[in-house]
Amino acid sequence: MAILERMHLAIIREVDQHGSLTAAAQRLHLTQSALSHTMRKLEDQLGVAIWRREGRSLHPTQAGEYLLAVANRLVPQLSHAEERLKQFARGECGALRIGMECHPCYQWLLKIVSPYLAAWPNVDVDVKQKFQFGGLGALFGYDIDILVTPDPLYRSGLLFEPVFDYEQVLVVGPEHPLRDAVYVQPEQLLDEVLITYPVAIDRLDIYTQFLMPAGISPRRHKPIETTDIMLQMVASGRGVAALPRWLVEEYAAKLNVRAIRLGQAGIAKQIFLGVREADADIDYLRAFVELARVR
Amino acid sequence: MAILERMHLAIIREVDQHGSLTAAAQRLHLTQSALSHTMRKLEDQLGVAIWRREGRSLHPTQAGEYLLAVANRLVPQLSHAEERLKQFARGECGALRIGMECHPCYQWLLKIVSPYLAAWPNVDVDVKQKFQFGGLGALFGYDIDILVTPDPLYRSGLLFEPVFDYEQVLVVGPEHPLRDAVYVQPEQLLDEVLITYPVAIDRLDIYTQFLMPAGISPRRHKPIETTDIMLQMVASGRGVAALPRWLVEEYAAKLNVRAIRLGQAGIAKQIFLGVREADADIDYLRAFVELARVR
DNA sequence: TCTATCAATGAATATTTTTCATCAAGGATG
DNA sequence: CATCCTTGATGAAAAATATTCATTGATAGA
Numbered sequence A, B: 001m002a003i004l005e006r007m008h009l010a011i012i013r014e015v016d017q018h019g020s021l022t023a024a025a026q027r028l029h030l031t032q033s034a035l036s037h038t039m040r041k042l043e044d045q046l047g048v049a050i051w052r053r054e055g056r057s058l059h060p061t062q063a064g065e066y067l068l069a070v071a072n073r074l075v076p077q078l079s080h081a082e083e084r085l086k087q088f089a090r091g092e093c094g095a096l097r098i099g100m101e102c103h104p105c106y107q108w109l110l111k112i113v114s115p116y117l118a119a120w121p122n123v124d125v126d127v128k129q130k131f132q133f134g135g136l137g138a139l140f141g142y143d144i145d146i147l148v149t150p151d152p153l154y155r156s157g158l159l160f161e162p163v164f165d166y167e168q169v170l171v172v173g174p175e176h177p178l179r180d181a182v183y184v185q186p187e188q189l190l191d192e193v194l195i196t197y198p199v200a201i202d203r204l205d206i207y208t209q210f211l212m213p214a215g216i217s218p219r220r221h222k223p224i225e226t227t228d229i230m231l232q233m234v235a236s237g238r239g240v241a242a243l244p245r246w247l248v249e250e251y252a253a254k255l256n257v258r259a260i261r262l263g264q265a266g267i268a269k270q271i272f273l274g275v276r277e278a279d280a281d282i283d284y285l286r287a288f289v290e291l292a293r294v295r
Numbered sequence C: 001t002c003t004a005t006c007a008a009t010g011a012a013t014a015t016t017t018t019t020c021a022t023c024a025a026g027g028a029t030g
Numbered sequence D: 001c002a003t004c005c006t007t008g009a010t011g012a013a014a015a016a017t018a019t020t021c022a023t024t025g026a027t028a029g030a
Helices: A006-018 A021-027 A032-046 A062-089 A105-119 A134-140 A205-214 A227-235 A245-255 A283-294 B006-018 B021-027 B032-046 B062-089 B105-119 B134-140 B205-214 B227-235 B245-255 B283-294
Strands: A051-054 A057-060 A094-100 A123-128 A146-149 A158-172 A193-196 A220-223 A240-244 A258-262 A267-276 B051-054 B057-060 B094-100 B123-128 B146-149 B158-172 B193-196 B220-223 B240-244 B258-262 B267-276
Touching (some): A006 A032, A006 A057, A032 B062, A057 A062, A062 A094, A062 B032, A062 B062, A094 A105, A094 A134, A094 A283, A105 A146, A105 A245, A105 A283, A134 A158, A134 B134, A146 A283, A158 A205, A158 A227, A158 A245, A158 A283, A193 A227, A205 A240, A205 A258, A205 A267, A227 A245, A240 A245, A267 A283, B006 B057, B006 B062, B021 B032, B057 B062, B062 B094, B094 B134, B094 B283, B105 B123, B105 B245, B134 B158, B134 B267, B146 B283, B158 B205, B158 B227, B158 B283, B205 B267, B240 B245, B267 B283
Parallel strands (some): A094 A146, A193 A220, A193 A240, B094 B146, B193 B240
Antiparallel strands (some): A146 A267, A158 A267, B051 B057, B158 B240, B158 B258
16 A cells, blocks of 8 residues: 655655765665666555666656655654654654744744753753754754744744844944934935845845834945854944844953944834744743843 | 654554554554564663553553653654655645635645646645644644645745735625625624634734724624534524634525624735745645635 | 464475676777 | 675565454444
């Protein structure tokens, strides 16, 4: 009845990753012959070719491509389930896979994780930041268990909860003319170099909530990957950036940067934690959310 | 290395569904002994009990519950993948699993499906309406391939496209005092029985966009499952309902109901089709979206 | 208390997987 | 262009694994 087995999925992945049956066989601690037989049998049973044999190499057919996509989706889930069950055996509660969708959240997260690790010594924490299908996709796809994001989604099978309020501010260096301003207007950034994390503009609040409504663009827009470098650049007068106020204040001691309100009212932000509804009653998961909310 | 196999997942599902190893064995065309051995071995390898043996029956342990959840999630995906591959073999393109998140969309969908089936004779169409984790969850979880919904989500790994504009209107029966009104105000529903589909109020536009902004509640709120019965009720003067204008007009011929604009401006709605980004270039899937957009 | 039913178990058996040995063919190399 | 190395395919043998059979012990219900 059932023909497609975990081994088939494992094989097609390894072949894709290492280019040949022989290499895949080594990684799976089997012989080339074993894999050849196994896959040949699958092809016979399904009646479809998985690879086109061209010369001495294998190229996935359309069916093969499909199988590969399935394998890449399901094999990690099987592995993780197995891992999880072994953890049950060791009396460990499990592993908490946290996904991050906003760059500065990472700094905040670090402050939550360490008391959490202390309180739950037998829960492993793993933080992931890159998602093929976005944070929501990762949550739905069981790649992560908790999503840290500024954009909640109040429907479907997910639960979101706000855990942290902060203000998004402009950061300027020691020589900057705006240094002592109470707040800044969009027009005042016309001649500036704006440094941001390298994400789409419609995910940057300084654009969506501040510059775009006023129809303003900064002189130049420079994407920088890491917070440290970003602030170094700001401190040395190479540009301005938009970051959470608490983050700027932490750096202010050593870097001589200043936080300035964006607009008269400021930009208020919240960080949310999202979990799958089905997981809502897992104790070590709830505990994390509650710990995060308190701080 | 890999211990958890498809068979284990199949067994725990069947045992859950049919209550005993013996019954599960029958369904899997194996003996009770085979299943017992298989699962015992798994338990030994993982070092964790899947079931508590109480008297002559099996109750899942915590680990068992977890494994069951995994199985219920992954086994259907494996089966579907296998089915899909067999379709490749038969030269069929595949199956289009359509998920519906709005009740009246169903009527609209029927009009798209029949020309689609004609144009793609070797694609099967399957329509699903109940989702454990919402329509988005079903899309992310590979339970469906296309989601029909009035609420798009423009981010993550999904693509949404509007395919149909319509107006949400109030439906009244032949004797109703509002029958000849050009439009209706929220206050005029104060003394009415409002019939809707049985979904949460915040997913009903007549509430979110019409009644709630005015702070009005109808005299009574009656949920009805099917469109036909709903309109029968309206026609016989038992209440009023909110439905798409085109739907009402189709029924108007035989049922003597009338569509009345909601508010002076009316309520404009759109139906969207959502697909996974990764699937965006599958021809028979694209074709469906395009066909839907044209009509 | 008796009986029917369930799960567990050990040994025997059947099946499947894997390896081994070998071949054929394709690239690479000089 | 011949040679050499590597790759995948294949059939038969061997090993490993899964399955059955036969039986036991336990238990819920009559």
